[in-house]
Amino acid sequence: MAGLWRAPHLPLFLLAAVWAALVPLVWLSPWACDPLAWHRQELVLGFAGAAMGGYLLSALPHWLKQAGGAGSVSPRATVFLVLAWLAGRLAGGACLPDGLALAGQALYPVGLALCLAVPVGRTGAWSRLPIALAPLGLLLVAFRLRLDGxxxxxxxxxxxxxxxxxxxxxxxxxxxxxxxxxxxxxxxxxxxxxxxxxxxxxxxxxxxxxxxxxxxxxxxxxxxxxxxxxxxxxxxxxxxxxxxxxxxxxxxxxxxxxxxxxxxxxxxxxxxxxxxxxxxxxxxxxxxxxxxxxxxxxxxxxxxxxxxxxxxxxxxxxxxxxxxxxxxxxxxxxxxxxxxxxxxxxxxxxxxxxxxxxxxxxxxxxxxxxxxxxxx
Known part of the structure; x- marks a missing residue:
């Protein structure tokens, strides 16, 4: 499985595809505390969140090159992001209090934003900072879905x-x-x-x-x-x-x-x-x-x-x-x-x-x- 971590898009795109295929099936065999809420949140936070990470981390080396820098996300950082994504899925599906669930769901968006914003800031590619912080928009989605449906x-x-x-x-x-x-x-x-x-x-x-x-x-x-x-x-x-x-x-x-x-x-x-x-x-x-x-x-x-x-x-x-x-x-x-x-x-x-x-x-x-x- 070492080849899975060669590039961040490999595990994240695979997770996006797997989750997209599985999420709708909750309607056929409901298991979450609230199947409708789980369906909504996982289509965005799980499926789209993983795909967003795969795309943005693939674009990051190009951004850094344009700014005169070099480098990309390390395999270790990719492993952390995948684990954070999995933690968010578990937190969202379990019958946890809202605070604990939202904390678990926040790990991946915040981690992804940091993996993007830190090298962008280090190389001075400030025009890319807004899109590097775009994953934080998932936090707004998480709060609105969890607290207001x-x-x-x-x-x-x-x-x-x-x-x-x-x-x-x-x-x-x-x-x-x-x-x-x-x-x-x-x-x-x-x-x-x-x-x-x-x-x-x-x-x-x-x-x-x-x-x-x-x-x-x-x-x-x-x-x-x-x-x-x-x-x-x-x-x-x-x-x-x-x-x-x-x-x-x-x-x-x-x-x-x-x-x-x-x-x-x-x-x-x-x-x-x-x-x-x-x-x-x-x-x-x-x-x-x-x-x-x-x-x-x-x-x-x-x-x-x-x-x-x-x-x-x-x-x-x-x-x-x-x-x-x-x-x-x-x-x-x-x-x-x-x-x-x-x-x-x-x-x-x-x-x-x-x-x-x-x-x-x-x-x-x-x-x-x-x-x-x-x-x-």
């Missing part, structure tokens, strides 16, 4: 993180495949405005504003998030054998769709219940984007592109199908089975990746055999 906050926090991070990396991957040499293309004003409106919807909800206000704000954010794509270099995704880019775009489209569905439900403009609408942002956006990004670590490298294998394509299609079925069907059984089947295939690919050489860069295709990689 507030699933909407959890979903909106994760949607905002996808908008902030995905809104940079997706066009960056597209630009790199298009041959752009910009290391960090500036975020267009439309993108900043879209993220600001999305953040405003979260702030209104946290401030106790009427649901209709949050809903109308989300309905405003939805087209803003869609229109920002007009500034993206979409042509590379339409070329033959560029499936890795198509996965990212397909996942991203759930952001404006999900914001619109949740906004309409909150504003009373849709017959779709709010809990069902939220699955567009959890299963569709969060699940799709996480799988599209983490799959890049195990895709076969070819000059200037990443090859999407059949297993990965089937896994992604099952996750997307699960999200669509969850919106269309009242019975959640079939969507949950499709979701778990898709992530079971992702477990298979994650396990295979442990036995292969770690690619460099982990999440990017080089522009050419001797070219440089796009920003992480």
């Amino acid at each position: 507030d699933g909407l906050t959890a979903v909106l926090v994760m949607a905002l993180l996808v908008a902030l991070v995905g809104g940079r990396i997706v066009p960056a991957f597209l630009a790199a495949r298009a041959g752009s040499r910009a290391s960090r293309p500036p975020l267009p004003r439309g993108g900043r405005l879209a993220d600001l409106v999305t953040a405003l919807a979260l702030a209104l909800h946290l401030g106790g504003a009427p649901e209709v206000w949050t809903g109308v704000t989300l309905l405003t954010a939805a087209p803003a998030q869609a229109l920002r794509m007009l500034r993206w270099p979409l042509a590379p995704a339409l070329r033959p054998r560029q499936g890795d880019l198509l996965l990212l775009l397909a996942a991203w489209l759930w952001l404006p769709l999900g914001l619109a569905l949740v906004g309409a439900a909150l504003a009373g403009l849709s017959p779709l219940p709010v809990p069902a609408a939220l699955h567009a942002l959890t299963m569709g956006l969060m699940g799709g984007m996480i799988l599209a990004v983490m799959a890049r670590s195990w895709m076969i490298r070819a000059p200037g592109r990443l090859q999407v294998g059949r297993v990965t394509a089937a896994a992604f299609l099952l996750v997307q199908l699960a999200a669509a079925l969850r919106l269309a069907l009242a019975d959640p059984l079939l969507p949950l089975l499709a979701w778990s089947a898709g992530w079971a295939l992702a477990i298979l690919e994650s396990a295979r990746a442990i036995r292969r050489p770690v690619p460099h860069p982990v999440l990017s295709a080089r522009r050419s055999l001797t070219g440089t990689a796009p920003p992480s």
